[in-house]
Amino acid sequence: MSALTVEPVPGRGQGQDWDDIVRIWEETDVPEGCKVEIIEEIVTVSPPPSKDHNTTAELLQRRLYTVIPEDWGIYQTLGLSLPGRGGIYIPDLVVVPRAVASGPGTTVPAEEALLVAEFTSRSNANHDRVSKVNGCAKAGVELFLLLDPWHSGRPTVTLYGEPEGGTYRVLETVEYGRKLTLPEPFGLVLDTGVLPLG
Numbered sequence: 001m002s003a004l005t006v007e008p009v010p011g012r013g014q015g016q017d018w019d020d021i022v023r024i025w026e027e028t029d030v031p032e033g034c035k036v037e038i039i040e041e042i043v044t045v046s047p048p049p050s051k052d053h054n055t056t057a058e059l060l061q062r063r064l065y066t067v068i069p070e071d072w073g074i075y076q077t078l079g080l081s082l083p084g085r086g087g088i089y090i091p092d093l094v095v096v097p098r099a100v101a102s103g104p105g106t107t108v109p110a111e112e113a114l115l116v117a118e119f120t121s122r123s124n125a126n127h128d129r130v131s132k133v134n135g136c137a138k139a140g141v142e143l144f145l146l147l148d149p150w151h152s153g154r155p156t157v158t159l160y161g162e163p164e165g166g167t168y169r170v171l172e173t174v175e176y177g178r179k180l181t182l183p184e185p186f187g188l189v190l191d192t193g194v195l196p197l198g
Contacts, residue, residue: 018083025088037079039131041086046124049092052196056119056147057092059195064095064115067188072114073098079107080116085135093117110139115186117145125150138166143183149176149197157192 025043028036033048049057061074068074078101080089088107095115100108116136118128128146136144137160144160155176160168161183174180177193 018086021086022088035090037090038086038088039127039135044124044127046121049119050121053092053119053121056195057117060117060147060190061093063188063190064093064186067182067186068095069185071098072096073101075101080110080113080136080139080141081107082110082135082139085138087131087135089116089132089135091116091132092119110136110141113139113141115143115145115182116141117147119147120150122150133160133168134166136160137163137168143171143186144168145182147192147195155197157190157195 021038021041021043025036025038028043028045030036030045035046037044037046057076061076064074072095075094075096076092077090078094078096080091080094082089089110093115094113094117096108096112097114100112113136116132118132120128125148129148133144133146140163142161142163146158146160148158149155156173157176157180158173159171159180159182161171162169171183172180174192176195176197180190180192182188182190
């Protein structure tokens with residue numbers, strides 16, 4: 001992954017105005033399939049995900065559709081806006097009420113997300129493990145599911161929840177191959193053994 005550093009605007013001190021950063025994000029021209037996000041006020045460009053990454057998203061999405069209400073949607077390219085954290089994240093999967101995801105624009109307020117799922121890749125694992133987990137906790141996203149095949153040589157799946165004071169509590173961590181339970185309103189037992197490790 002390559003990162004484009006945002007340079008300060010002359011006369012504005014250390015950082016840029018949020019609107020300037022968003023403008024750079026909107027105007028960044030990248031090859032098709034790449035993902036452009038703002039993480040801690042830095043515009044980042046990630047290459048297209050691997051086949052295993054896409055398969056993981058598809059398998060998780062298929063399972064989530066069996067338990068969510070008809071008026072919720074699961075999205076793979078919907079941006080979550082976190083201006084207070086200097087971010088626009090595009091999670092691998094995000095569950096939001098369909099009404100929130102409808103209409104003009106490309107982002108929704110992060111606090112509207114009911115579940116965010118991120119799958120680490122070797123090149124961006126720290127963004128997913130630290131920046132995005134912290135950002136979503138501070139925004140009040142109820143559940144954050146981190147699938148981490150690169151975790152210390154031991155692939156794990158961690159479910160974070162109960163955000164309070166900008167911090168998540170770890171609800172459950174399992175090694176790949178074991179089952180993890182997403183609590184209500186999902187009520188889903190997820191068999192991680194069916195998910196690819198790439």
